[in-house]
Amino acid sequence: MxxxxxxxxxxxxxxxxxxxxxxxxxxxxxxxxxxxxxxxxxxxxxxxxxxGLADHPAVVAAAKDALDELGFGMASVRFICGTQEQHTLLERELSEFLGTEDTILYSSCFDANGGVFEVLCGEGDAIVSDELNHASIIDGVRLSRATRYRYRNADMDDLRAQLERMRGDGANRVLIATDGVFSMDGSIAPLREICDLAEEFGALVLVDDSHATGFVGPTGRGTPEACGVQDRVDIVTGTLGKALGGASGGFVSGHREIVALLRQRSRPYLFSNAVAPSVVAGSRAALRIARVSxxxxxxxxxxxxxxxxxxxxxxxxxxxxxxxxxxxxxxxxxxxxxxxxxxxxxxxxxxxxxxxxxxxxxxxxxxxxxxxxxxxxxxxxxxxxxxxxxxxxxxx
Missing domain, CATH: 3.90.1150.10 (Aspartate Aminotransferase, domain 1)
Structure with missing residues (x-):
């Protein structure tokens, strides 16, 4: 049978x-x-x-201290009883590092990308995504009710053509999504040209900087810094699981109003446990090291x-x-x-x-x-x- x-x-x-x-x-x-x-x-x-921070003594020590002082897990989502002071401090410190207005933590960057698009883009809106974007962006875009478009990797002529098509189709809000660094190629997205097109067509720009935060750019602030567009990128998503200690956790960082709306409507944030105390403490230590590395x-x-x-x-x-x-x-x-x-x-x-x-x-x-x-x-x-x-x- x-x-x-x-x-x-x-x-x-x-x-x-x-x-x-x-x-x-x-x-x-x-x-x-x-x-x-x-x-x-x-x-x-x-x-x-x-x-090299995954086993750095200062990062390990901070995580150990947090286990003793703040416990193993939060056993709650953030808005019920899952927020310790250090969660808000890490969010503030990430904002200061990245030069953004506010930041919201997630259990992973996969969840961050899974939770941002459906909040910002719905029916009548449009999202255009680089063909080599990470699976989390692809899945996150699919969760939204927006019309989806795709452009050839780092091809600005094709991006322009897709944006013209979107406007011709009558899209309301338009969002361009790209990896900052494409993980299988090691290439950096042409963010200056992307931002130029975004301004021309009235689009938002989202950059997943997971393979850049902490070490790309003159002071490690990622591909927006490396490309000279820190003040032109609307949304940065990233991870604590790579250069910043290598444990787990992700974030969305950007305009204050975007982050505030995510706290109210982003499903992976609202329905997932808060990042564990030891991970938050270790990530804060890793970020302090990265700032002066x-x-x-x-x-x-x-x-x-x-x-x-x-x-x-x-x-x-x-x-x-x-x-x-x-x-x-x-x-x-x-x-x-x-x-x-x-x-x-x-x-x-x-x-x-x-x-x-x-x-x-x-x-x-x-x-x-x-x-x-x-x-x-x-x-x-x-x-x-x-x-x-x-x-x-x-x-x-």
Whole structure:
């Protein structure tokens, strides 16, 4: 007799046969530039730990103190009895750092993106989204009742065409949504040109800056700072789960009225537990460190430049850019197999990287996404490159 078990088993077998099964490697140590898995010690080049704060003593100490003083969890949403003073302090400190009027915390940036669009855009409105935006933006846009449009990645001519189409279709409120940094490519959105078009067409601009907050830009305030448009972006969404300590939690930051309305109507905010006390305290400590981490940001830039130079000299195909996300490309029909085989060979040599292939990235555009950290030494970077070379030679 047919059952859902048979259907799900078939779906899992299809994923396995396509070589797309995602397997979780177990770490037996804290997150860091050097980790230990159940298969041994490894240099870690696949974490979002850009400033090396995930195991920073001051961040860990702040989280421990909060456990003793403020408990393990809030057991409530914010508007009932889930708000401690430190929640509001973190929101204020994020606003001060980002140069915005107000900020609202969420349990994750996925929830932040899932909760912002349906509040701001409804029937008769329109949202235009970059084709390479994060899944959370895609899902968040789908939850709204607005008409949805899409433009080719960072293509300003196509964005203009979509905006003209939206206005021609009679859209009321118009919102442009883009990642600040596209996570699979490491490229930065052309925010100055996006803001120019937004002003021309009377649109709001939302930037998900998850892969930028804390380390991109002269003082780490993200892609709006790097592009010189801090005062022109209406909404910034971001995470506490990458450069700012790497735990969990997300936020929406922007105009005071937008944040106030989200507190009243945003479903992921209204119906999710408040961020845990230890996470709030650790994130506040991480933000304080990030504000004065010019040396760490400089180290991160040097590590990125060194890795890119050495890999190029070794004959690898890299996507251009300056971001610590550095995709090493393996194009063509055999690219996915080659990337996966090289990643496995590198782990045997003590370097932890992960291969990505379709449908996570476009067909025939497989890659190993390397992520540099300020916690990596020059020796670590050189060891990673040496492992790439040896593993390539092994599987050739």
């Amino acid at each position: 047919y059952t859902i078990k048979n259907e799900l088993t078939a779906a899992l077998a299809e994923i396995e046969n396509a070589g797309l099964t995602k397997r979780e490697r177990l770490l037996t140590t804290p997150q860091g530039s050097h980790v230990t898995t159940t298969t041994g010690e490894a240099l870690n080049f696949c974490a979002n730990n850009y400033l 010019d040396d760490a940001r400089a180290t991160l830039r040097r590590n990125t430049e060194l890795f890119r130079r050495l890999m190029t000299e070794a004959g690898f195909d890299l996507l251009p850019g300056q971001h610590p996300i550095t995709p090493v490309m393996f194009p063509g029909d055999e690219g996915a197999r080659q990337a996966g085989t090289i990643a496995e060979a590198m782990l045997r040599r003590g370097v932890y990287v992960v291969a990505f292939s379709f449908p996570v990235v476009p067909h025939a555009r497989a890659r190993i996404r390397v992520q540099l950290s300020a916690a990596h030494s020059e020796e670590d970077v050189r060891a990673c490159v040496a492992s790439f070379v040896a593993s390539r030679d092994e599987v050739a």
